Amino acid sequence: MPEGTNRQWVLASRPEGLAGEQNFRWTEAPVPPLKEGEVLVRNLWLSFDPTQLGWTKTDTYVPKVPLGEPMRALGVGQVVESRHPGFTAGEMVTGMLGWQDYLLTDGDRSARVQKLPPQVPASLALGLFGITGMSAYFGVTEIGRVQPGETFVVSSAAGAVGSIAGQIAKIRGAHVVGIAGGPTKCGWLRREAGFDAAIDYRSEKVGPRLSALCPRGIDVYFDNVGGEILDEVLARINLHARIVLCGGISGYATREFPPVRNYIALTVKRARMEGFLVVDYTARYPEASRALAGWLAEGRVTQKEDVATGLENAPKTLARLFTGENFGKQLLKIADPPLPVPE
Amino acid sequence: MPEGTNRQWVLASRPEGLAGEQNFRWTEAPVPPLKEGEVLVRNLWLSFDPTQLGWTKTDTYVPKVPLGEPMRALGVGQVVESRHPGFTAGEMVTGMLGWQDYLLTDGDRSARVQKLPPQVPASLALGLFGITGMSAYFGVTEIGRVQPGETFVVSSAAGAVGSIAGQIAKIRGAHVVGIAGGPTKCGWLRREAGFDAAIDYRSEKVGPRLSALCPRGIDVYFDNVGGEILDEVLARINLHARIVLCGGISGYATREFPPVRNYIALTVKRARMEGFLVVDYTARYPEASRALAGWLAEGRVTQKEDVATGLENAPKTLARLFTGENFGKQLLKIADPPLPVPE
Numbered sequence: 001m002p003e004g005t006n007r008q009w010v011l012a013s014r015p016e017g018l019a020g021e022q023n024f025r026w027t028e029a030p031v032p033p034l035k036e037g038e039v040l041v042r043n044l045w046l047s048f049d050p051t052q053l054g055w056t057k058t059d060t061y062v063p064k065v066p067l068g069e070p071m072r073a074l075g076v077g078q079v080v081e082s083r084h085p086g087f088t089a090g091e092m093v094t095g096m097l098g099w100q101d102y103l104l105t106d107g108d109r110s111a112r113v114q115k116l117p118p119q120v121p122a123s124l125a126l127g128l129f130g131i132t133g134m135s136a137y138f139g140v141t142e143i144g145r146v147q148p149g150e151t152f153v154v155s156s157a158a159g160a161v162g163s164i165a166g167q168i169a170k171i172r173g174a175h176v177v178g179i180a181g182g183p184t185k186c187g188w189l190r191r192e193a194g195f196d197a198a199i200d201y202r203s204e205k206v207g208p209r210l211s212a213l214c215p216r217g218i219d220v221y222f223d224n225v226g227g228e229i230l231d232e233v234l235a236r237i238n239l240h241a242r243i244v245l246c247g248g249i250s251g252y253a254t255r256e257f258p259p260v261r262n263y264i265a266l267t268v269k270r271a272r273m274e275g276f277l278v279v280d281y282t283a284r285y286p287e288a289s290r291a292l293a294g295w296l297a298e299g300r301v302t303q304k305e306d307v308a309t310g311l312e313n314a315p316k317t318l319a320r321l322f323t324g325e326n327f328g329k330q331l332l333k334i335a336d337p338p339l340p341v342p343e
Numbered sequence: 344m345p346e347g348t349n350r351q352w353v354l355a356s357r358p359e360g361l362a363g364e365q366n367f368r369w370t371e372a373p374v375p376p377l378k379e380g381e382v383l384v385r386n387l388w389l390s391f392d393p394t395q396l397g398w399t400k401t402d403t404y405v406p407k408v409p410l411g412e413p414m415r416a417l418g419v420g421q422v423v424e425s426r427h428p429g430f431t432a433g434e435m436v437t438g439m440l441g442w443q444d445y446l447l448t449d450g451d452r453s454a455r456v457q458k459l460p461p462q463v464p465a466s467l468a469l470g471l472f473g474i475t476g477m478s479a480y481f482g483v484t485e486i487g488r489v490q491p492g493e494t495f496v497v498s499s500a501a502g503a504v505g506s507i508a509g510q511i512a513k514i515r516g517a518h519v520v521g522i523a524g525g526p527t528k529c530g531w532l533r534r535e536a537g538f539d540a541a542i543d544y545r546s547e548k549v550g551p552r553l554s555a556l557c558p559r560g561i562d563v564y565f566d567n568v569g570g571e572i573l574d575e576v577l578a579r580i581n582l583h584a585r586i587v588l589c590g591g592i593s594g595y596a597t598r599e600f601p602p603v604r605n606y607i608a609l610t611v612k613r614a615r616m617e618g619f620l621v622v623d624y625t626a627r628y629p630e631a632s633r634a635l636a637g638w639l640a641e642g643r644v645t646q647k648e649d650v651a652t653g654l655e656n657a658p659k660t661l662a663r664l665f666t667g668e669n670f671g672k673q674l675l676k677i678a679d680p681p682l683p684v685p686e
Contacts, residue, residue, distance in 0.1 A: 060611055061611075061613075226606070226607065245606075245609050245610040246610070257604065257606070257607050259602030259603060259604045260602060260603050260604075260606050261600065261602045261603075263569070263588075263600070263603050263606070263616070264569065264600050266588050266616060266617065266618040267588040267589070267618035268403055268404075268618065269618065270404075270617075270618045270619050270620050270623060271617070271618055272615060272616070272617040272618075273606070273609060273615070273616045273617070274609065274613075274614070274615040274616070274617075275609040275610035275611065275612065275613045275614055275615075276613050277613050280613060
């Protein structure tokens, strides 16, 4: 691309169901000159999270992305020019960079970027130490409140949040069972992520396998999918069980969800089903990051990464989250740092 | 009936769906002579609660009633003979007296009776100060945690628990909307129970009426029915809403519940849906009784009573809870106290 050109994917129409390339429009425009107080960021990595689908459709915990605006996404980038006293060229930053080559920002709330410690790789900044890891940490500890010896089940277990959630539950002493699609993912859960067991929903009947693998019932379910699997879990919950509804799936909010039949189990078992959104825990991110960094250093947590490349592939990369193709933290690498990174 | 005869309704078969007279068998047998350590109670009042239907069907928080045993029910009675050092003839007691004229008990855990202060009428002992009032109190304060200015909705609002729950929410400063069947019940909710509004689900569309009567959305829903009304409420909940699933409806546990479609609202709104059972709060009953007694004395809580008479009508009286006929706390008076009540 020509120097100084900003390529963007802007939202062209609101998806019915899943989002595809037809919902976005590719545009190219010159990067405007910086005004006093502005910062120009070269975007390097984009994060893909299920909640982004919701952003294209409807107002949720954030307003929907306006039509004609670049698709909203977290990312990691490098400051390439700064007329803002708080930023210096070469610094790495993270924030809502969007599906584009450059973000021009005055650092206001709507497009705020934060400096990233240079020793933190982008993949961890957007994964384990980003909303992915934070969602897993607070979902497991604050909503699920899993205790040693309890049985913990997670769906989309080979996804970014699910895989971290299961590992945190394991560290807290739970018996951990993951539900994922296909032998590769299930094998990874057992061998690399340290899960006690994995259920392949493509080739196994989830209900009977849950019965076999959770002989003492289910105490905590970290739900990333809803529908039939939620019903199978509800049929097997223990007294005072907790069902964590991860806010990420609000991304699917406007699609028709399969109805749930076994919610009466919540009454019979005096159980709790609770939705949460990680942004409600912003003040406590440092606590979670310290815990996760410690476990990472001790080799007790591993992050699986799923890296695509090229801004032109952004819509296809988003779609991977909803087709079962995605395996681990979904990232898109769009450039290498153009400037040396300061120590 | 002949002196010394114990008439009983024993459970004859497990109901499919609702219980009817066909599921019980009427028996008569002489009251056996008391052994050392036993107490003979003349049953006077029986309490009818939705959870009793569940007791006929399946093991829940208590084992199901064995076939051939008298139907289990709370009641108020009078000690007519005692060979137990802790009880004296004439004393009023409450406990699991069952559908029978007499309870012969050694005071063990399975059929324990407790003394009732003589100034507490049986209707209040079984209603406001019984599991009815306790369910309402802890459901509203501990699970619903309703705050001043919030909007509180309750279904089966003219039922025993629902009517008390709404009044407690009103005392706590909420905007209170009840859902009940028919103009008589709805009129009572507005005029006598102090609800801000009532919806007649028989003649009104619940969804649009909820929208009209809860213009700021719904913060707490005290659910006694599940199904479609739960879905209508879920579609209108606020951020961090709480849905209280009252354990009483576990009485319906083996019937097919209508599926719930809008549970995704729990995720989007970071809301909580939680079942509870009043027996988990036994240690705190005195606190609830003190609060309810104070409100009763101040005229801020009223208890509607629905009194049937005659042990022979026990099965029909239970059925009233599930047909919409019941209005307020359902009681069955089976005898007057045969002995003078000590002061």
